[in-house]
Amino acid sequence: MAAYILRRLILVLPVILVVGVVVFALVHLTPGEPAAVILGDRATAEEIARLRDQLGLNDPLPVQFVRWFGGVLRLDFGESIFLGESVTRSLLGRVQPTVLLTLYALCFQILIGVPAGVLAAVRHNSPVDRVLTVLAISGASVPTFFLGILLILVFAVRLRWLPSGGYVPFTEDPIAHLKGMLLPAFALGFSAAGLLARLVRSSMLDVLREDYVRTAFAKGLPEGLVVVRHALRNALIPALTVIGTSVGALLGGAVVTETVFTIPGMGRLVVQSIARRDYPVIQGAIMTIAVTYVLVNLLVDLLYVYADPRVRLGGG
Amino acid sequence: MARAAGVAVGGHRHAATGLQVERRGRRWPWARTLVANPVAVVSAGFLLLAVLAAAFAPLLVTTDPTFLDPAVRLQGPSAAHPLGTDDRGRDVLSRVVYGGRVSLLVGLSVTAIAALVGSTLGLLSGYYPRLDTPIMRTLDGLMAFPSILLAIAIMASLGPSTGNVVVALVVVYTPTIARLVRSSTLVAKQQAYVESARAVGMGDVAILLRYVYPNGLSPLIVQCTFVVAFAIISEASLSFLGAGVDPETATWGNMLRDGQRILQRAWWLSIFPGTALVLTVLALNLLGDGLRDALDPRARRR
Numbered sequence: 254m255a256a257y258i259l260r261r262l263i264l265v266l267p268v269i270l271v272v273g274v275v276v277f278a279l280v281h282l283t284p285g286e287p288a289a290v291i292l293g294d295r296a297t298a299e300e301i302a303r304l305r306d307q308l309g310l311n312d313p314l315p316v317q318f319v320r321w322f323g324g325v326l327r328l329d330f331g332e333s334i335f336l337g338e339s340v341t342r343s344l345l346g347r348v349q350p351t352v353l354l355t356l357y358a359l360c361f362q363i364l365i366g367v368p369a370g371v372l373a374a375v376r377h378n379s380p381v382d383r384v385l386t387v388l389a390i391s392g393a394s395v396p397t398f399f400l401g402i403l404l405i406l407v408f409a410v411r412l413r414w415l416p417s418g419g420y421v422p423f424t425e426d427p428i429a430h431l432k433g434m435l436l437p438a439f440a441l442g443f444s445a446a447g448l449l450a451r452l453v454r455s456s457m458l459d460v461l462r463e464d465y466v467r468t469a470f471a472k473g474l475p476e477g478l479v480v481v482r483h484a485l486r487n488a489l490i491p492a493l494t495v496i497g498t499s500v501g502a503l504l505g506g507a508v509v510t511e512t513v514f515t516i517p518g519m520g521r522l523v524v525q526s527i528a529r530r531d532y533p534v535i536q537g538a539i540m541t542i543a544v545t546y547v548l549v550n551l552l553v554d555l556l557y558v559y560a561d562p563r564v565r566l567g568g569g
Numbered sequence: 570m571a572r573a574a575g576v577a578v579g580g581h582r583h584a585a586t587g588l589q590v591e592r593r594g595r596r597w598p599w600a601r602t603l604v605a606n607p608v609a610v611v612s613a614g615f616l617l618l619a620v621l622a623a624a625f626a627p628l629l630v631t632t633d634p635t636f637l638d639p640a641v642r643l644q645g646p647s648a649a650h651p652l653g654t655d656d657r658g659r660d661v662l663s664r665v666v667y668g669g670r671v672s673l674l675v676g677l678s679v680t681a682i683a684a685l686v687g688s689t690l691g692l693l694s695g696y697y698p699r700l701d702t703p704i705m706r707t708l709d710g711l712m713a714f715p716s717i718l719l720a721i722a723i724m725a726s727l728g729p730s731t732g733n734v735v736v737a738l739v740v741v742y743t744p745t746i747a748r749l750v751r752s753s754t755l756v757a758k759q760q761a762y763v764e765s766a767r768a769v770g771m772g773d774v775a776i777l778l779r780y781v782y783p784n785g786l787s788p789l790i791v792q793c794t795f796v797v798a799f800a801i802i803s804e805a806s807l808s809f810l811g812a813g814v815d816p817e818t819a820t821w822g823n824m825l826r827d828g829q830r831i832l833q834r835a836w837w838l839s840i841f842p843g844t845a846l847v848l849t850v851l852a853l854n855l856l857g858d859g860l861r862d863a864l865d866p867r868a869r870r871r
Contacts, residue, residue: 267709271709271713272710275710275722276722280726283728284728393854394851394854396802396850398805398825399846402828402843405832406839406840410836501714505714505717508721509717512809513829524811527810527812528811532726535722535725539714539721539722543713546713546714
């Protein structure tokens with residue numbers, strides 16, 4: 254177990270390094286001189302030279318990379334060009350909405366996906382199963398941002414039940430906070446729920462064929478008890494991995510959802526920074542989200558070993 | 570690709586041994602399963618119509634999608650403009666049809682290029698152990714990004730244009746395809762027929778293209794259908810964020826971005842391009858599902 258954890262930890266390092274190289278390369282992929290592109294057409298030669306100096310663009314690329322990556326390891330992403338504060342500071346101010354939105358969306362994904370998958374498996378090949386399967390595929394086919402627009406149109410514009418956007422911190426007004434997050438979290442969680450439902454369905458079908466489930470039925474236990482206590486427990490283990498990858502999809506989807514619902518999170522910051530060509534902010538935000546995703550997947554992998562002793566005993 | 574598949578399925582003379590290889594069973598047993606699936610047939614039909622509409626857009630809608638007519642600004646659906654007009658008096662129907670052009674073009678070209686690059690990387694990585702680690706570690710690094718975020722990041726540095734969207738999405742979807750091809754390559758490599766081909770002195774390239782690659786073709790075709798769907802959603806998302814196709818071009822994502830700003834006054838600006846987007850992606854997903862059932866007999870029993 255310890256050896257497995259150690260090996261898994263070591264494997265994360267090259268991934269983070271590649272992520273770092275890709276994020277670092279972003280600035281240098283820009284066609285033309287980055288400093289001139291950032292400042293726009295009206296910049297003078299001196300201004301460009303000063304920014305080049307500030308961004309350290311005069312040094313050789315490897316030197317620039319080591320300096321930048323060293324900063325990243327100390328959580329120092331440099332200075333924002335537009336906001337007049339450090340990137341770390343501006344990111345910290347926007348972490349909360351993004352993290353909460355992702356967590357709420359994850360709740361919706363699990364609350365919709367797991368029951369739907371179980372129901373479809375228990376009623377295998379029935380009309381219920383078919384309707385749920387079509388719904389799951391449809392869910393995955395509606396882009397988050399369009400579902401968001403539809404929800405705004407119905408619940409904010411027509412019915413006026415919920416706000417169409419904005420963000421209220423939980424500590425300020427819990428009710429307003431939850432009301433504001435309801436639509437974006439649902440929009441984000443719903444499309445991800447389809448994938449989870451399909452996985453839960455298929456792993457449930459496998460488990461329901463197992464001997465111990467048949468035994469439980471043969472003992473005369475009620476169906477609900479067998480399904481929840483005997484089958485679901487084991488069927489959820491493979492679902493764990495999907496939840497890990499879902500966090501990535503949800504974090505990415507949060508970027509789009511924050512824009513639809515004007516939530517001042519990290520995603521919206523990235524999108525606004527693209528228009529301002531504020532590269533240090535773009536790099537810092539993307540690096541933070543990608544590394545979070547890598548670490549969540551690591552955590553899920555370790556949980557998986559914990560939940561399924563077979564992986565551990567089989568040598569992982 | 571098509572040639573390799575034909576060779577593998579049909580009867581032909583074995584290049585190395587000179588023996589006549591018999592054709593096994595019907596030529597396309599999966600095609601019958603697919604045609605028997607009404608959902609897949611309807612989806613394929615819809616997609617065919619969408620492709621035709623995109624190809625013959627100028628014949629289908631006579632209004633120029635960029636033609637500004639201030640006299641008919643923000644009009645709801647009517648006989649003259651079946652899907653209404655936008656805030657600059659442009660015809661929504663013709664913009665939806667022309668937008669489909671961009672979506673399908675991006676979806677198909679991203680998939681074609683990603684399939685080509687991903688297959689090459691997957692074959693190399695699966696067949697040559699020495700190349701495996703460097704290729705797969707790099708791809709793992711790319712897969713460590715949430716896909717839409719990687720696309721946004723690349724677009725942030727390349728700038729908005731259709732060509733750049735294709736480049737960004739190829740980078741995003743190549744690793745998935747490479748992984749898939751690599752795993753089927755690893756399986757095929759162990760087979761006796763590959764060993765025999767090597768024993769009779771066939772070259773690596775010939776072995777890979779004739780005996781290894783065709784084996785993994787079924788899951789690859791299924792995956793490609795889904796990649797087209799993902800790429801279309803991603804392109805629309807990028808354009809919606811203002812980081813995709815040039816904002817002035819008629820695309821579904823651009824229309825949705827412009828439409829959301831005046832959602833309160835003009836629902837049709839958002840609903841129609843969004844519906845076109847959902848239907849296209851849904852048809853691709855349902856077709857992919859049908860293809861998987863037809864091509865993968867193990868999944869069919871489910």
